[in-house]
Amino acid sequence: MIEQTLKVVALSGHIAHLEAQQKQACEGCNGRCGSQVFSKLFGSAKKTFPYKFDTPVVVGQKITLSLDDSHVVKHAFTVYMLPLFLSLGFALVAAELLLVTEGWQILAAALGGGIGFLMAKMWVKSFRHDIKVIKIHPISLPLTQIDGD
Template sequence: MIEQTLTVVALDGHIAYLEAQQKQACEGCNGRCGSQVFGKLFGTAKKTFPYRFDLPVEVGQKVTLSLDDSLVVKHAFAVYMLPLFLSLTFAFIASELLLMAEGWQILAAALGGITGFFIAKTRVKSLKHDIKVIKIHPISIPLTQIDGD
């Protein structure tokens, strides 16, 4: 199970919009590593996603959600391996079974990759995540010291 603590940033009826705290990939290198370069290149826009709660939540409240790992593996296989597998399969068929020239083999490989991409795109849309609420954290009240305490 993958667990993440998110913050409620907006409410729309029973639907709460959640935002994850953004973490630096590496805080020890002070911006000299490749992951921070890519982070700067692609931006740091915070993304929110809607989730329907049965219990009432408030803006600013923290919520811990979990996601089943096996679905992530299925998505990764569909997105990365299916286009690659179909590309190699189409190239092999063009080469060994149809005895096509090299240019046609390359074209068949590209066609296989594109076919795999569209199959993966439709397959990923049909997979549903099973997100479970682990804990709804109470809203913390900031403590201040009062003179005389």
């Protein structure tokens, strides 16, 4: 199970819009590694995740959700391997069965990769996630010091 703590940023009836807490790419190198350079270059647009709750939640509340690992593997295989297999398959058919020149083989490989990308995009939309609420954290009140305490 993959767990993530999210924060409620907006409410629409029983649907809460959740936003993940921003994490640094790595903590050990103080910004000198490649992953932090890329995160600074490309930025990170914050996206919200809508989720329907049975119990009432409020803006600012933190929620821990979990996702089954098997869904991640299925998504990764579909998104990465399907375009690759179709690209190689189209190139192989163009080279061995159609006996075309190298330029047409490259074009066939690009066509196969594009078709694989479109198929993966359609299939991923149809996948259903098994997301479970692990914990709804209570709202913590800020502590303030009162004179004389």
